[in-house]
Amino acid sequence: MNTPASDPKSVTGKPLAIDEKVDVLVIGGGAAGLEAAIGAATRGFGVLLVDENPVPFKTMGDDVPLHFGQGMAANARNRNAMMEAFIASEPRIEEAFEAGVDVRLGTACWGLYANGPALGWMPGLVAGLADEERCFLVQAQHVILACGRRDMGLGFPGWEKPGVMGATAALNLATRYGALGPRRIVILGSGTEALTTALALREAGTEIVAIVEQAPEAVGDAALLASLREGGTEILTRHVVREATGRDCVEAATVAKLDEKGHPAGNERAIACDGIVLAVGTTPVIDLIDAAGCKVAFQAERGGYAPVLDADQRTSIANVYAVGDCAGIWAAKTRDRAIAEAEAARAVAALGTAAMTGSAASLPAPEHDISDYRLAWVRASVVEARAEFHVCQCEEVTAREILEVRPPRYLDWQNERRNDRSLTALLGEGPPNPDQVKRLTRAGMGPCQGRRCREQVAALLALAAAQPLSAIPLAGYRAPTRPMPLSMTAHVPEAPEQAEHWDTWFGMHAQWVPFWEVPERYTVGTNDATGPVASE
């Protein structure tokens, strides 16, 4: 028999159907992404810039990529109007068009794949893109990720009601779409990201009724806080939302004061509102970054899990850069877009140059300890909740079920053995891993892929294990980082020589020979590997 040069049933040598090749692919068209795209085009690179905004209404309904909480106004259904509003909200989009950048809005990147020791099949950097109609692959020499920010979810009874939403979603709806539904908003959290969001929402015409903060003092910028107070916003420190009430959507937030130990105590009060904005933890969007295999680490000065970068914004994967909010979030950067734009400029300057050994410059100390702060919020709101609610809304998992690692209720498993054990007894020694908990409880396994619950799950595990947030591993991300209909997958054709071999996994004929026919000795030379066989 001929010796095969490579296994014909493996991916080796099989071409990928690449639609386009570009010098630089920029993912995300915010301040940093636009600066990167315009800068690269000015340097003479061919640039493709994709931004998933305007997000399809249905995708918003799934709280992907942000926690929209059904806070979209009716006009959000009008895609053309949303496209126009989005472009009008950012003048540099026009500038990018004029600079020769191939700008594609309404186009999401759902996967990024890098050639490497564990993925030799890729011809280089390959991105999976999709708009509402089509899915395709693009190969890029360089990829600059400008994926933005998102918010930690924070649960309490009623948080599943329409009107409870993340700060970044509210901000985008209000300032980039003109499609924010709630008119009277209570905001949880008082960090700079919370306060700047509050001011921007107020500027866009929304009333900011109250800022609710569990800490004894506001943690953000004093001048921003004063501006809100002067505008009529009530500042409620050492308070927590006990419940979102309303028949079909939020009509009021019930708040309570916390005692010295962080327990809700004393009288509760209802604040009339139609929106509750969660702004207790703004964090970099790293779904695509982690799924691609870039190193990420908990970096408090960057707002939580963020990519590990060098001084030129390089990630751990060659020719992949991260800029803007996905590279890290801190108070000064939130207030001054020039910082994010400078990151983009550094990345553009680094394109095509050899990697230096310098690590990223040290950043200012965080305005507060984000681990302690987030844990305190989860303790006050989730652990001390007055009634059970689903921390994981997609899969309907409660905090108690997470901490007791209970099987999902649809199994109707009544045996209570194990559930009186500690987390260490259940999961083994070492920091509890949210992925392990996910597999056993399903928390984080649903269509939103944990966007609403992942930080809460991590915080619950940290509290139960008496560990800081930084000790809890990241619940991993995988492609597709945006939900993709099966019907859309046919758009990328499979190499015919690859399509022939699906019925025999690993191409091993001998594996499926019944045991009563197995020869006593196996050698490659005597093995008959011809003819069809089906694996089980």
Next chain:
Amino acid sequence: MSEIKGASVVIVGGGVTGLSAGWWLARDGVDVLVLEKGLIGWEASGRNGGGCSHHHSPLFAEEQRLWPIMDELLGYPTEFRGERIRLASSEHQMALYGRALRNAERQGFQSAVLDVKQAKEMVPLAGDTIVGGYHYKFGGHANPHRTLQGYAWAMQDHGGRILQHTTVTGFRSEGGRVTAVETDRGVIGCDSLVLAAGPQSGRLSAMLGQEIPVQSARCEMIVTEPLPLMPLGGVDGCGLYGRQTLRGNLAYGGGPHEWLAMAEEGTPAKPTSPLMLHMGKRLAELLPKAAHARIIRSWAGVIENTPDGRPVIDRLASQANVVVATLSSVGFGLSPASGHAIRDLVIDGECSFADISSFKLSRFAELEPNWRELQGWQVTAATEALAA
């Protein structure tokens, strides 16, 4: 290095094979300790379709006997559901898939041939893409993660122990027997050793003087959002394996693999690839009425294979008290039976319920030294080195 309390039987590898063996030993009162370099189930054991229908195997009968009672035996849910359906999208596939029926019948299990109408009734999500199918009245599917954790907890309930984040670095032998396992956390004494280390099995067995020939490959799966439940969730076809979970997700895998260089130590990277798209297309062909369902996640596993793809469950000739086990990509479904076989080899020296002579390592006595090249199981060279 410090001493860690040893055990009568130390099992290297916290995958489904090692944990099943540990459970079988512990329930017999054996003092057993499982060592895992990362988290249990983090390698191939957690990354498979959950199928339990291996009609070609000498362990098949025991597999079929045990699955329906595994929840009861373990005391934890496995999500096992019996029976399977295989849909054919061409007459060629119909002929190809028919061999399963003959193999199963020889082992005493029945199946039925389905025409198009019957197949659609049993698989409501199927459409006009099929020409017929088979209904296996045996086998079934279960949840790999939940089952694996069930083995672990059940083993612990019987007094067994697990050490995670513990990397084996070597072995100590005396008089042709392994006396201790060296790890990055200390030395662990043992009377018997079970090597069930998946992709690491080749490297570790070589340290003991008799290498199990294995090569690792990546294979991938996708999962969709939940859909209404079908009467039977175990549906295969179109070259895919997988199931509808009890939650309603479609979890399917298949397609070409990629042979990988084995990392010397540590957890191998498990990137996914655009193969997700081709799996999705076939799933839409297999179940056209689910074409609207959205893929929400894909994942990959690193799976070891022997040259002939068949398991090795055997005692080492070079070390009298060592049992080695690699299931070569069919580990999950056979795990209730493979654990039983391993327990028998450790305690009795032979398997009591089946003839597993075809699993002997000696079948590779004349294997070509360059068998990987000859079979084409070669690593695609990376064209770009990862940055530091």
